[in-house]
Amino acid sequence: MNVEQFRADLRAWLDDHDLTPGPGDSLPGHMKQLARVHSALYEAGWMRYGWPVAVGGLGGPALLRAIVGEEVVGRRLAEPGPYSMVEVLAPTMIDYAPAELAAEMVPRLLSGREQWCQGFSEPGSGSDLASLATRAVPRGDDWIVNGQKVWTSFAQFSTRCILLARTAPGHDGITAFFVDLDTPGISIRPLRTMHGVDEFCEVYYDDVVVPSSRMLGKPGEGWRLAMDLLPYERSTCFWQRIAYLYSRFDELIAQAPDPDEFDLGAAYLALHMLRCRSRATQHRLADGARLGPETSIDKVLLATAEQRLYDAVHDLLPGAVELDQTPWRSEYLYSRAATIYGGTAEVQRNIIARRLLDLGKD
Numbered sequence: 482m483n484v485e486q487f488r489a490d491l492r493a494w495l496d497d498h499d500l501t502p503g504p505g506d507s508l509p510g511h512m513k514q515l516a517r518v519h520s521a522l523y524e525a526g527w528m529r530y531g532w533p534v535a536v537g538g539l540g541g542p543a544l545l546r547a548i549v550g551e552e553v554v555g556r557r558l559a560e561p562g563p564y565s566m567v568e569v570l571a572p573t574m575i576d577y578a579p580a581e582l583a584a585e586m587v588p589r590l591l592s593g594r595e596q597w598c599q600g601f602s603e604p605g606s607g608s609d610l611a612s613l614a615t616r617a618v619p620r621g622d623d624w625i626v627n628g629q630k631v632w633t634s635f636a637q638f639s640t641r642c643i644l645l646a647r648t649a650p651g652h653d654g655i656t657a658f659f660v661d662l663d664t665p666g667i668s669i670r671p672l673r674t675m676h677g678v679d680e681f682c683e684v685y686y687d688d689v690v691v692p693s694s695r696m697l698g699k700p701g702e703g704w705r706l707a708m709d710l711l712p713y714e715r716s717t718c719f720w721q722r723i724a725y726l727y728s729r730f731d732e733l734i735a736q737a738p739d740p741d742e743f744d745l746g747a748a749y750l751a752l753h754m755l756r757c758r759s760r761a762t763q764h765r766l767a768d769g770a771r772l773g774p775e776t777s778i779d780k781v782l783l784a785t786a787e788q789r790l791y792d793a794v795h796d797l798l799p800g801a802v803e804l805d806q807t808p809w810r811s812e813y814l815y816s817r818a819a820t821i822y823g824g825t826a827e828v829q830r831n832i833i834a835r836r837l838l839d840l841g842k843d
């Protein structure tokens with residue numbers, strides 16, 4: 482398929498089909514809008530390009546998904562965070578779920594009928610994810626899960642969760658499950674972030690029964706699944722986030738009363754460097770490459786560009802961050818999390834130093 486023709490056709494379709502969000506700026510509103518956008522795009526086929534036919538897709542390279550994300554998020558039809566969950570979780574299901582389960586479930590996610598979440602982090606296990614303590618113990622044909630997860634984004638809006646649990650000691654003792662969140666024994670408590678949004682949750686699992694048929698991969702393959710998921714988070718997902726940041730950069734130029742060329746130049750340079758890097762990553766993914774630790778570079782560049790952009794907002798729009806209740810304020814505060822979510826900046830730099838530059842342990 483000709484990628485530029487695809488983009489032109491999609492743009493024409495989006496121009497003809499008004500998916501502009503309604504007024505208001507609440508997270509439940511964003512989630513509703515996301516479902517609306519996914520549903521419309523799925524019905525029209527756009528949300529199915531770049532996904533395998535076996536899971537309801539129409540085939541073609543992953544690049545097509547990146548283009549859909551770029552257009553949708555760049556036009557502010559959906560918020561980048563919730564939109565990105567599909568890009569993180571659907572490829573994981575395709576790679577690890579039994580084929581029938583993936584065929585049944587993935588279309589529900591792509592079409593906006595369901596939202597899913599990612600239950601990895603725990604109170605004592607974030608960067609050191611391999612220390613996670615939520616346990617899954619076999620009982621007949623089921624597994625019984627007990628433990629606590631934290632920072633599970635959008636869990637309160639989700640039907641299902643990709644969960645990591647401990648089934649034996651060590652890295653090889655982590656197993657992944659696809660869990661229905663309405664199973665008895667699961668309690669979800671939203672947490673308020675400093676930008677005033679209940680974006681993520683604590684999720685408690687008390688004697689939760691999960692059928693063996695819901696295991697993703699084999700027992701002990703959860704660590705590999707987690708390592709395979711991260712590069713997805715840093716490829717197509719990043720591409721749409723970059724489009725969103727560019728749209729905010731344009732808005733900043735439009736609103737800044739006295740644009741300082743140095744601040745704007747620094748922000749633009751950081752964004753442009755990120756986009757160049759990410760473009761190469763999208764092409765490698767589309768060419769079938771297995772992405773690995775080199776995506777830590779993309780993560781460092783994304784966090785740097787996002788924070789640089791909102792630092793420029795802070796400097797060039799007096800009071801917008803401190804005094805006004807505009808989206809700039811919550812976006813500025815959220816940008817501080819860019820060096821934490823999806824792997825902290827310090828840990829990414831360690832990975833770059835040790836695994837890419839071979840600089841040794843210290």
Ligand SMILES: Cc1cc2nc3c(=O)[nH]c(=O)nc-3n(C[C@H](O)[C@H](O)[C@H](O)COP(=O)(O)OP(=O)(O)OC[C@H]3O[C@@H](n4cnc5c(N)ncnc54)[C@H](O)[C@@H]3O)c2cc1C
Pocket residue numbers: 598599600601602603604605606607608609631632633634635681818821822823824825826827828831
């Ligand atoms: C907005 C947001 C959304 C999130 N969504 C999800 C989600 O949906 N699902 C999910 O499972 N998790 C999610 N997370 C959790 C995220 O993955 C963790 O916050 C992250 O992995 C860091 O773990 P931690 O918070 O426990 O911090 P810690 O690991 O405790 O780190 C604390 C500090 O110590 C530093 N540090 C830790 N280890 C090292 C080291 N070895 N070398 C140098 N410095 C180190 C870190 O860089 C950091 O500055 C989300 C987080 C955020 C902010």
